[in-house]
Amino acid sequence: MINTFEERDVAVEKRFIHKEKDIREDIAWAQINKDVLKSLERPRMLFWVIFIASLALFMVGVSCEIYQYQTGMGVANLDNPHVWGLYIGTFIFWIGMSHSGTLLSAILHIMHADWRKPIYRFAEAMTTFSLMTAGLFVMVHLGRVWQFYYVVAYPNERWTWPNFQSPLVWDATAIFTYLTSSMIFLYIGMIPDLAICRDNATGFRKSFYTFLSLGWMGTDRQWANFRVTYLTVACFLIPLAVSVHSIVATDFAVSQQPGWHITSFPPYFVAGALYSGCAAIITLFIVLRYVFRFEEYMTMPILEKTAKLTFAIAMVWTYLNLVEYSSTWYGDDMYAKQALIYRATGDFAPYWWMMNFLGSVVPFTLAFKRIRNNIPAMLVISILLNVGMWLERWMIVSPTFANGIYPWTWDHDQWPSLVQWGIVAGSFGWFNMLFMLFCKIFPSVSMYEVKEMVYHRSLVRKGTEDATQINPELAVEGGIAS
């Protein structure tokens, strides 16, 4: 019988914890260190195979870029009305990917969803690396990349400045802010773990980690400052992440072109970003879980929660997508309507329909528990979702050029060249490479936070056993001791 609120809380907690045990609370802390640090040790053969493959893919991209640099943007098969192509589309894709790390580490941190703890580290790494990849695309896309520093507001004797009205300058600023902030966030959150590494490493790695851990000793003073800093930076990162993708959306939304000039673009972009990010987390979750034997930490309930989150965001995205279509359809803008019809029926129609299918229909599979708990299925679905989201970005960029305001310049020939595809493929190689290096150099599971999680779970269990424990979440973050 449940008579009081307290009793009800306890009952809920009991059910929650015992039915879906997302981590074993009796796991030994030393074991956590051991398990995670094992992932930093000498890699397996498979690692090298994948790494070399990624490197090769990256080199393909690099050679394409060198060719393009030498010859001119023409090798990308862009043309005069159709001046942007896959570069910008993939740029948005990578920026979008970066939002997952912030979602897990900052938003869920503030919301006290502590199931994020075993998986947020690699998500944050993903944020940083996908931003670095996105930054590459800005460079690759420029006609005169050797002059890219003109975008930077540096003082100079000619008193020339970038044009602060340009969304591209907003982009540059926002991406710079986001990249550095998320790197800082990743690093700060990693300091206690780096100290663990330091304590367990030998040789040059010891000096490396000693340097990086800045003499962290886990003192109360350090922890107190750490806690406040981490929370503050998390609070900054959330609006920052939202603003970054809104600003990327303004690249399109503030322009006059049909299919871009849409008010709902900023939230639409943010939703799409979180969506693709979550899907990417699922992919990497499964890969890391398998490669590093992280079954103890990256447990099925966590995967399931991530899948549910992805589903929810997918529905937000679908809704915003439909808002875009319907507001265009019922609106009075001839150009936009024509562009929408072109998307659905023109040269890009197969990709557009595939994008809608992958983005809005496929996520419904996540509604089934059996699928959510089926790792191969989840791997495939998560990759499909990301393909869909990549297509979405392409479908935002290209059809507008091919079917814009001015009918005379509608496109003859807009298929991206091998150089474009090569550079896009190279970006995946680059990201993979960075991510693999990260996983081998830094702990991809946050050890101290898993310990916290285990500790608080055990507290909760103790509490439920003697029925005096109050809300465990408060105990985790709120500083209320029992």
Added chain:
Amino acid sequence: MSITNLLNNWSFYRNKRPYRGQYDLNKEYSEYKWAMALDLDICTGCNACTTACYAENNLPVVGKKRFHHGQVMHWIRIERYWDEKMVDFPEQGASFLPMMCQQCEAAPCETVCPVGATSHTNDGLNSQNYHRCIGSRYCSANCPYKVRYFNFWNYPSTAWPAPLPDQLNPDVTVRTKGIMEKCTFCVQRLNEAKSRARTEYRLVRDGEVVPACVQACPTSAITFGNIVDPNSKVAKMWKNQQVDLYKDLQEKDNTVRGYRILEDLRPFPSVMYMERIRDTEA
């Protein structure tokens, strides 16, 4: 760059904007605003303007393959439209439209350039600074008329086999790969005329200088001049056609022919077109 400057001149910086005759921010009004009037009724679509532009502005000949890829560099192009209601034959002929940079007063391209490579000049032109351009191509993406042309290739190394470089106009630079270019209203001619006029303590006279397309046009379909000068032919024509440079929706009689293309997007173009006439009884 000082804060005092900012505070002292705040209202200036907030209110003065490069249109409505305020191109030169240090002056109350500007002496020049170049504008065009283009009579579509007598434009025959002969492409003389295009070729003249190639000759004057060192436009590269790109070749068939690159033309096919849309990498052609014609700053002024002649568009040919058929009537939408055409049944079997185009019984009223074709509609020709010479389309070049419209030198918009509120140019969509200017605001989006990340490095400020395209901006307004003091005489109301939409200028393109090749040195500053980094090739982000945002300006072209945002141009409603799609009259900006990007150097997708290193044309100087291919487009002019010797001795064709001897023909290049030394007043106009040759553009390398990776930068955007567009019609300048032959700014090299305008600047020459302006400095010549300045040495003689006068303004440029009407008809003293015209862009290459205007000079070539066999039917004289294009009129060019300084619209600030109320006595210039172009100003009279704009007035006569009841087109106001600073209005986005013109209130005019249905008998006058002046209009500006895509006016509803509010770029305030500086080129007025005059409607094509067809004798419906013929």
Added chain:
Amino acid sequence: MSESGINRRDFLKVLGLGGSSLALTGCGNTDIRSGDELIMPNVSPEDFVVPGLSVFYASTCTQCGSACGVMGRVREGRVLKMEGNPQSKISGGKICGLGQAAVQVQYNPDRLTQPMMKVGNGLQPVSWDKAMATLNEKVGPKSGIKGENFAFMTGAMSGHLKVLVQNYLDSLDSKNHFAYEALSPSIGFAANKQVYGVDMPRLHFDKAKLIVSFGSDFLGTGASPVHFAAEYAKFRKAPRGTLVQIEPKMTMTGANADRWIAIIPGTEGIFALGVANQLLKHSEFTNTVPAGIASLVSKYDPETVSQITGVRPELVGHVASLLWEKTPSIVISGASAEGHAHGVQNAVAIQLLNKILGNVGKTIDGQAKSPFPQIAPEAGSFSSLKAMNDAMGGGKLQAVFIHGANPVFTAPSFMGFRDNLRKVPFKVAFVNAADETAQECDLVLPILTAVEEFGSNIAWYQPEGVEITMQQPLMNKLYPDTRSMGDIMLDLVKQRRADEYKNWPDFFSYLKAAVINMKPAVKYTDTDEHFWYDTLSSGVIHIDAPQEQIGDSFAEAALSLPEVQNVQDPKFPFYLVPSERHYFRDGRHANCGWLQESPDPLTTIVWDSWVEIHPKTAASMGIKEGDYLEIASQNGTLKVKAYLFPGIHPDAVSIPLGQGHESLGRFANGVGVNPFTILNPVFEKDTGELAMFGTRVSVKKTSDSEIVVKDEGPVSTQMGRKLVVTLPADVAQLSKEI
């Protein structure tokens, strides 16, 4: 200094070049030719060269026969751009794209830079001395060549160069001057001669309220397109005139028409007679033509006309009523009406309308008569090619000179011109580039381009008075081993008549003396020298000569009814319309990048040939844009890409002329096809000219397809945008406009 590999001289050269080619330097494109004279003018400028300042010199455009006065913009000793010369009544200060391209002819990378001589199957460079010695050996006084064994083929010619050519032929005692133009106005001339008694009357478009043009592309390719464009502009000003164009394939003029009527090729005369029949019903017009003609015409009622011409019957009456309402009007015929076996009859039938309407004297009158018949223009004809071909085929010719024509390219293949030419033992070509004809010649002499050369020109269409347009070099010759055609001709004449010409060391002095001789005709009072320099600086000599009288009477005999074989040939069901592109003409300037890249006004296709076919016809044959079609006549087959074009008669297909070169240069070779090759041997009956539009073809779709490279996007309409707005003429108030 010497260690660094730069001496003072080189340094100065670089300095001098720096200013003019700064633009290029930044692009890694600088071309510093060591020891080249091109460098020096900047260091120590020649007279009239002010570094950094452009100077405009008047000259004449020779890109087509209109002889527009032009100005060349010259800077640092290089001609950069052509502009119209406002003092020229022909150009009126305007210029077309073809004229602009004169500088591309000048700086063409494929120009012939030294004399070539045939060795084996190929051309080998030789020195001028050797070349002239060979010339002397083969056609000199000691060669023993007789007049009838020698022929000189030129293009259309006028001015003093023509005099020299004539004199040279005279010195050889030869009458074989073959002035050949592939696209000559001869048929029209013959018709005009019948109707008006002159080759070419003067047309006042600006005075007309209605132009009815039967296939005359006067805006694009006619006698004087730049002049006619200006006239057209005046015609379109208030009170706005109406243009009606009747032709099988829409030309640029047709695209500007208020009413464009598609007609079966060759039936234009019938349509004109149908219109005449309607007009003659008005009592005012009944007595304008002899009764015999009136009765002949009367059988062309609208239904009959419609059956023959394929034009809706009501349009006959419609055009007639337009002509009735809008006076004065002008009715003209053009290439597509004239290029038939009955071309002259067609043209005469069309001119009959002018006679009925009383336009003669109002909108049509005589040109001024030039007081200098020896320099008068020779417009060229196809029959001269035929005559020469026959002579060559008969083995009569021992030596031929070819200048200003490319007959190997433009002669239809049925003539076997190339083979006949090979029968001639000694062939000399005077060219700017080693074209198809030059490849067949034994001696190829590189001559100066029009912008390097002195000369005088007279157009065969003179808008006002007689305008002799002067040609002067706009720059020094680009290649030291090229020579002035005038100088060569003078040398040749001197071979036999050295005494008569000893006063003139070169063509310049000859021309100067000849021009000064004209002084009395222009009533110039200052000294000879002043006259010469005034002439050069203004670029034109304007002579207010009296108008020629044109015939007002219309002899009954003049009109014989056009015999139209409107018979369907099941093997060749389509009419071939070889269309003349306004910047290509017969293809002699196809090697200019600007012209290749200048989109065709109507199809917007570049760098290619295509076959225009009506969308309906195409649909019935399952043809889509870009499909390769086999266009076969009795004399050959062309494989061309299809372009669906609504402005063409469904029974006709049209291929543009001028492309399909094998040997002209990098921009032209291998581009497109040459429809000259498949023309049938159909000749105009009265003149013997080739009937360009008389060829019937079959169309076969092949499985090949390729994208058509054009400026036009995937749609050809405005898609609901307000881009080109059309206002009905009755709403517009042009008279209130400025």
Added chain:
Amino acid sequence: MSKSHMLALFTDFDEASNAIRELKASNLEGFNIKDVTLKSPIEHPEIEELLGKRPVYVQFFTLFGAIFGGLGGFTFISSSQATFLLQPKGGKPVIPIPPDMVLTYELFILFGVYITVLGFFIGAKLPMKRHKLYNARVSEDQIGILIKADDTAMPAIKDLMTRHKALEIIGEGSK
């Protein structure tokens, strides 16, 4: 009087907090609760509270950084625009507010984050050299209490720690 350090390691976190509680109440001569440093593998806000008020100043850095970033950013942008009159952008005033707000916002966050992190380094005294009594097990699963006290008080403290089942007690001399 000479002072020395002592590190006591615990596996049971409750015992560790009890030990601190007792230390705090003990009022030993030559010992101050401020000289106790807790070293733990995870954060223990509840134990930190026992150690008394040890304020954190990071948030003031944040405040400063954010305000500086916002105001400074806007000033920087608008004054740059005010000096860049040569190239006015079609139809827009020299200093357009909406685009500047976007950048101001970004700079507000940028400097907010940077200065916060700076504050963290200052507040947490990072980077620092590790204390010589640092023990790697603290980063693993044990909680360490580092006590600085007079030599005279040391035995009593040691005794107290032992009583609370300290796993190991490391003194300065023992190494």
